[in-house]
Amino acid sequence: MKIHYLIIRRILQTIPVLLGVTFLTFSVSHSVPGDPARAMAGIYATVETVEAIRHRWGLDRPLPAQYVIYLRGLLHGDLGISIQTRRPVLDDIKDRLPATLELTLFAALLMCVIGIPFGIASANWRNRLPDHFARLFVVFGGAVPTFWLALILQLIFFRWLDWLPAGTRISREMVEPAHITSLYLLDSLLTGNMPAFLDTLEHIVLPGITLALTGTVGIARMTRASMLDALQKDFIRAARANGLSRKAVILKHALKNALIPTVTVLGLLFGAMLGGTFVIEWIFSWPGIGTYAATSITNLDYTAIMGVSLVVALVYVTANLLVDISYMILDPRIRYE
Amino acid sequence: MSEALLSVRDLETHFYTYQGVVQALSGVSFDVRLGEAVGLVGESGCGKSVTALSILGLIEPPGRIVKGEIRFEGQDLLRLTDRKMQDIRGRSISMVFQDPSTYLNPVYTIGNQLSEIIHLHQKQSGAELRRRALEALALVRMPDPARVLSQYPLQLSGGMRQRCLIAMALACHPSLIIADEPTTAVDVTIQAAILKLLGDLRHEMNMSLLLITHNLGIVAQLCDRVVVMYAGDIVETARTKDLFRAPIHPYTKALLQAVPSVYHDPSTVLPSIPGMVPDLINPPPACRFHPRCSQAMELCRTIKPDLREVAPDHYVAGHGCAMRCAES
């Protein structure tokens, strides 16, 4: 089957899922106890105002009709009004999304750059020192609560050592880099703004490391397992018989085979990290949708919470789509089935 | 008599497992001469593949070569570092493996895997590299070689994959090719083609061939000399004609008798060798075949028989049969 056909089919498969996602968020937001019309109107509103609001927002219509209204609103980008900020939720999210994306992508980069070599080393020196070290890391890293780790790291590196800042994205005195991609690291590099780059880097290191931990553990484990699997294969012995060095055999022949199952897990881990931002951003005062969600919980801003959940699901589905497509491109067996 | 290209002497390879030490090879000695095709035969598990891997230095833990000498082009391969062995593997000594569907890397093209070897040993690149790769494929009579270069193993048939494996082994014009059961994993029609190919190539390129198989028919067809193995020992070595016409060791005799033939009367019982293959962790003392040998003597239990020349270029390791030969 031609690969273009496979890719398009995969993209089309996301549509029913996205539809289902909207239905799920709709259902969840409707399980909120209490009267939404009353919540929107405020405590001091009169009965007439509440009824007017109820009618205006279609809350007196039957559920299926409400869902259609909801869907139509979504297509126009209407995610409701946030109770905390009194602004459209979409605008709130638009302002904050780039910060979260920058943090998550940074963490994803760390996850691959640290996790994959860990896994390779672990498989290559199986049951020897690097392996024990890596497995210890995996065991403890998988158990540590990230919100607690964030606090501890802040304590050590900010309070005790004063090496790194405790929060926010960029120092107050610094000017934000030109908004090309809204990712400060990239923007400052693209405009050659080195002071801003270094400053941003300082700020992103701690939250990035904390966020990357779960993903790194997952990737290291997966890489180790798939490398061990690949190293057992016959063609490895054939490569050695042809005169290749051990290093070449591992890094060329085994690795590509091992990366294929590892890539499939990347999407999953990305999603886990997206969830992690809800907690970590809050602790590091990172101006992203995670902090927004956390404060929405405290303020019982249900509209905002639902809006954020929907957006996160959207990002997650897109990430998985990209991962699946790259998997299709990487593995020739899929292409030429 | 031509000189020995490869000379294996007293090769002992052990595997250290949880159940005990598997003495896979206990003193294997044989030669492969220049331009000669030697068949290494024996039943499954007798150590043929282990011998091949030992020659190439590919025995990984828990296995280890504990003793022996393997002389090739004036060097003892067992004394060489892995780096030096890497130069020899694929260039002077190549191996063609058994199963073409698992011995090719599925995520790289044939061209990639073939060129990798040529580039590694002959440092070619670019257009010259491609030319040599095509040349190697042409050698193995591959139809449409240019197309095959850009294809992945899964797109090729079993026979074509096997040809690719052979091409990869030949690409650097080695002096010795070790073929480990090259026809076991392909079906009968392809078998014939592969065998013919191997035979032709041997003469065209004046290579030596060490053919590992359990199929005596192939040996009869292709090989100049035969080496018979049993449970990690060599029991008989002779020219093919001599072995088939006048086998001396009881094991060889029994093997030849056990080959079914179109000419046999279908109502007769196919003879088989009584007893079972020995446990290599606790092998029988001295001669490993003596529990099943029709000519076993007291001596067989205490002193291990050496390979002794009992006829011109015909060596046997067995007390009873050697003595009987001497008498006759």
Next chain:
Amino acid sequence: MSAQPDQSSCDVLRERRRRERQRWWRQFRYSWHVFTGNPLTVVGSIIVLALVSVAILAPLISPHNPVRLNMAYSLAPPSATHLLGTDEVGRDILSRIMYGAGISLRVGLMAVACIAALGVPIGLIAGFFGRWVDSLIMRIADVFLAFPQLVLALAIATALGGGMQNVIIALAIAGWPWYARLVRGLVLAVRREAYVEAARVSGGSWFKVIQRHILPNTIGPVIVQASQDMGFTILLAASLGFLGIGVKVPAPEWGVMVNGGRPFFMDQWWVSGFPGLAIMITVLGFNLLGDGLRDILDPRLRK
């Protein structure tokens, strides 16, 4: 004439049962050997046992009352009387951690049980009936899986209003697809073998087919998955507690305690530090135990 056959068939049955019991014993002893052979697994078991003991015995062994306010000792560092210090209203942290153990264990256990109770039957149905039922259920599962687990659990728990029960429900709704997928895969694999046989021989009671063939093969992997999920679920619940969803305030849930200590963390780090450590040790214990269980249950099943 009629008595003889009955007698011998009884003997045969008795002999078969005896041999089965022997085999069971042998397998048990072998599993025990594998289990205790791995030091990490032993450590995990010790942690979990210690945890359960602390949770049960908390009222007896806790040095102080976990909810009694004592402003005089507010934010006291670790000392002889308060081994792990006190929080901002003077409550002893060690005692609160001990009582918190019970909360975490209860939430973890009940959440995992609910997830399995929801996911396993759905998976059985999907795998057994196949075709469009299977596709539909898997599509629905995909929708739930389109959310990161924390996000979905968070949204649901908040919408339902918080509190322990709602947290458990939220975790169940966020977690069932994994078990459904697992069980569905197992059922599909078994169906290919046993189904044909069952349909031919017993002539059709699908209930019996499930009972005799499918369930035994499913229980093992589900238990393995559940034991490995315990740690993760406890972590998830603690994260929810940290965010302010979950138990009501005076209750000493560990996540809530970590959050409570945030305002003064830089100087009085013990208020958040120790509860977080407790979470980590607990999750560690369950993870190690879960891995050990997998080592004994999985390779056996593969036989």
